Amino acid sequence: MATHNDSPITMDTFLAGIWRENPVFVMLLGMCPVLAVTNSVSNALAMGLATTFVLLCSSALVALLRHHIPKEVRIAAYIIIIATFVTVVDYVIQAVSLEVYNALGAFIQLIVVNCMILGRAEAFASRNRVGTTLVNSLGMGLGFTLALLCLGSVRELLGAGTLLGFPVFGEAFEPWVIMLLPPGGFFVLGAWLLLFAWVKEMQMKRTAHAGEASAHAR
Amino acid sequence: MHAESLGYIFLNAAVINNFVLALFLGICPLLGVSGRLNTAFSMGLATAFVMLISSTAAWGLNALLSAYDLEFLRLIAYIAVIASAVQLVEMTIKKFSPPLYKALGIFLPLITTNCAILGVALFQTNYEYDFVQSVVYSLGAGAGFILAIVLMAGLRERLELADVPSIARGAAMSLMLAGILSLAFMGFAGLGG
Numbered sequence: 292m293a294t295h296n297d298s299p300i301t302m303d304t305f306l307a308g309i310w311r312e313n314p315v316f317v318m319l320l321g322m323c324p325v326l327a328v329t330n331s332v333s334n335a336l337a338m339g340l341a342t343t344f345v346l347l348c349s350s351a352l353v354a355l356l357r358h359h360i361p362k363e364v365r366i367a368a369y370i371i372i373i374a375t376f377v378t379v380v381d382y383v384i385q386a387v388s389l390e391v392y393n394a395l396g397a398f399i400q401l402i403v404v405n406c407m408i409l410g411r412a413e414a415f416a417s418r419n420r421v422g423t424t425l426v427n428s429l430g431m432g433l434g435f436t437l438a439l440l441c442l443g444s445v446r447e448l449l450g451a452g453t454l455l456g457f458p459v460f461g462e463a464f465e466p467w468v469i470m471l472l473p474p475g476g477f478f479v480l481g482a483w484l485l486l487f488a489w490v491k492e493m494q495m496k497r498t499a500h501a502g503e504a505s506a507h508a509r
Numbered sequence: 510m511h512a513e514s515l516g517y518i519f520l521n522a523a524v525i526n527n528f529v530l531a532l533f534l535g536i537c538p539l540l541g542v543s544g545r546l547n548t549a550f551s552m553g554l555a556t557a558f559v560m561l562i563s564s565t566a567a568w569g570l571n572a573l574l575s576a577y578d579l580e581f582l583r584l585i586a587y588i589a590v591i592a593s594a595v596q597l598v599e600m601t602i603k604k605f606s607p608p609l610y611k612a613l614g615i616f617l618p619l620i621t622t623n624c625a626i627l628g629v630a631l632f633q634t635n636y637e638y639d640f641v642q643s644v645v646y647s648l649g650a651g652a653g654f655i656l657a658i659v660l661m662a663g664l665r666e667r668l669e670l671a672d673v674p675s676i677a678r679g680a681a682m683s684l685m686l687a688g689i690l691s692l693a694f695m696g697f698a699g700l701g702g
Contacts (some may be wrong), residue, residue: 310677317542319680366653368529370621374585382581392553399632406537406623472695473531477688484681492676 308430314407315438326476335443339436349373350416355426369412454456522649529657530691535625549662557651562594564647567630
């Protein structure tokens, strides 16, 4: 059994997943659905919400059972828990909207092997209380959804000239179809990562400059 | 889908719909283990082997579950089979090649959560392939995975000597590379007709 650091719930528990430890942009986890289903905003949203639901339920259950799962078989136990909730989501989406189900295809079932969910179970849910875990997972789920939306909106905008199905650029726009095809996914995600790396570097330079300036002043 | 020849199934899984570059399955090892050519090749082999075992087992399981109307258990059964297959491969590699075991590190147990493997099992079920077709499909998928990860590793080894802007080092660069490779693989789409 892992160590128990039953840390209190803070704003940071929630916000960590959205920015500082964003599962997609910072930790590079769960990349497959990120690239595969983000060719439109609505697909991205559906996928994000489905993943968030599985993440919330499975991490809550893992947190509840954390004292009862033997250490040796914990990964297997986590996977079974996750697979159960994915089966639930799979059937629910099929019942609610066949259109979404067909658009996402096998990727709903492939939520099982989203490393982010297993990573949360192993790294957080197995060491924290249910409340803390729920808050943290919600943040992670939202961060994941946000990342999917970032990709989905850029790809739909450039690849089809629409946003959520509504035309944005008018008649004259020639769609950049490659953005909807597989290479577009790699390029757009690469571009977002470049952007974040650039922002991070600018921040570091600024703090370094500030440090130098104060050193000179002394 | 039934009338397709075995050769086409193999080619389809290996290059036309390459699991990594066209279907986006198995991106994590592609980004994680493609730093060195020989490590990448061993990782590809291990993954292909697990794919073959799990796809064979998945075919049997699916027949069994369908016979008893238990299709809702399919996902759980598949993932359990894959996890055990990975355990098997892990023990084998640890016994026969400890250096390789060290080189693959955390990515070896993570083959379990490689979506390409579950993807093979799920797709062959969706396409209703029979036993021989399933085996050929998984072999093709494995070959495609090895091809993609080895190409990627070769490119990245070359790039180590290149002067890349500091912000583009690491994941961003790998993704751009994967994008270009994926563009190249789109050329194979014509093979399918």
